[in-house]
Amino acid sequence: MTASVLDFPVGGNWRWSSTNGTQQVAYVNKGADNLPTATLGRERSYGQRTDVLQRLLELSFKSPQVQPYTLARVLEWVHNLPEAMPNPFVATGDDGSISTEWDVGGNSLHITFERDMEEVYFSSPTGEEWESSLDAVDKLSSAMRIIALAALSRR
Amino acid sequence: MADSTLVFGGGAPEAIRGNCRAFRLVKSDWVKVELTPPVPSSQAFQDRSESGAMSVYLEDEINSAGHSLSDLQKRWEGYWVFSLTVNQLIEEFGQEVVRDPQPDFPGHALVRDPSGKRTQGKRSRMASVCVLVSQPGSELPNAQEVQPLDENSHGTSLPDTIWRFKHRVWRYFARWTGKWFVPPS
Numbered sequence: 001m002t003a004s005v006l007d008f009p010v011g012g013n014w015r016w017s018s019t020n021g022t023q024q025v026a027y028v029n030k031g032a033d034n035l036p037t038a039t040l041g042r043e044r045s046y047g048q049r050t051d052v053l054q055r056l057l058e059l060s061f062k063s064p065q066v067q068p069y070t071l072a073r074v075l076e077w078v079h080n081l082p083e084a085m086p087n088p089f090v091a092t093g094d095d096g097s098i099s100t101e102w103d104v105g106g107n108s109l110h111i112t113f114e115r116d117m118e119e120v121y122f123s124s125p126t127g128e129e130w131e132s133s134l135d136a137v138d139k140l141s142s143a144m145r146i147i148a149l150a151a152l153s154r155r
Numbered sequence: 156m157a158d159s160t161l162v163f164g165g166g167a168p169e170a171i172r173g174n175c176r177a178f179r180l181v182k183s184d185w186v187k188v189e190l191t192p193p194v195p196s197s198q199a200f201q202d203r204s205e206s207g208a209m210s211v212y213l214e215d216e217i218n219s220a221g222h223s224l225s226d227l228q229k230r231w232e233g234y235w236v237f238s239l240t241v242n243q244l245i246e247e248f249g250q251e252v253v254r255d256p257q258p259d260f261p262g263h264a265l266v267r268d269p270s271g272k273r274t275q276g277k278r279s280r281m282a283s284v285c286v287l288v289s290q291p292g293s294e295l296p297n298a299q300e301v302q303p304l305d306e307n308s309h310g311t312s313l314p315d316t317i318w319r320f321k322h323r324v325w326r327y328f329a330r331w332t333g334k335w336f337v338p339p340s
Contacts, residue, residue, distance in 0.1 A: 093201040110197050110279045119275035131276040
């Protein structure tokens with residue numbers, strides 16, 4: 001769970017705002033001329049991920065096979081995702097594993113957590129395809145950058 | 156392997172033709188409905204811990220028993236149906252396909268990976284190449300069942316969101332401790 005740095009232009013930010021006493025989260029899109037090329041570190045994206053974290057809890061509650069340790073690891077992983085990464089599709093398996101999956105622009109990044117193990121699969125339209133674990137930081141960081149850029153180009 | 160080739164699936168009593176479709180029933184939680192067409196999660200191709208295998212229904216046996224796909228849908232209402240051919244399962248993914256008759260509906264079979272566990276790559280590729288055969292009802296699930304997309308975070312009420320999140324955390328851990336805690340307001 002160490003891939004944390006992405007190098008690519010940042011398209012905008014999620015901001016909390018208050019209107020008539022009700023707080024809301026909103027995406028503030030920066031202009032095309034205002035795109036700084038940044039190295040994104042651990043820009044926490046808690047507001048952006050709340051729905052995903054809730055969904056994970058909901059699914060885990062429905063799946064008695066899911067172990068708290070697995071859930072805790074996934075919650076941490078999702079919570080620490082760089083801000084520019086879109087929200088993943090999340091699912092629990094019959095074996096108690098939990099997956100976070102991105103499918104954007106023909107690129108697929110699928111990560112399954114099961115207890116203290118994880119499996120990572122990436123494929124892209126360019127023919128790149130590999131399987132690994134989260135320890136493959138460089139490959140994973142590159143895959144996340146591709147997913148984030150693909151998502152950014154669709155906004 | 157040609158479609159007409161007979162495939163013997165790990166000691167199955169009857170041969171299974173390579174072009175026979177294997178129907179995989181997929182629950183709504185596993186379907187990425189925001190994609191066009193909808194695609195199952197790789198989780199839909201995990202083995203069940205009870206059987207150590209993935210269940211499918213073989214079209215040839217369903218038909219020879221006088222049933223149809225719509226009967227399968229009725230039996231498993233609410234499930235999505237995706238298909239792979241037996242040829243794909245065996246040749247492309249190196250799986251073993253064995254008939255496993257069940258009393259409730261004909262055509263049940265078990266799919267196993269010879270290594271004992273299907274890799275993430277195989278599960279993901281199965282998810283990407285399988286074909287959507289049918290979905291529950293005639294419409295996609297309503298918006299509340301759809302996985303949240305990044306854009307959907309707009310307009311979330313913060314107090315309400317925090318309350319729901321907190322409540323779910325407490326419910327989850329209450330299950331493991333055997334006690335019911337009242338979440339702090």
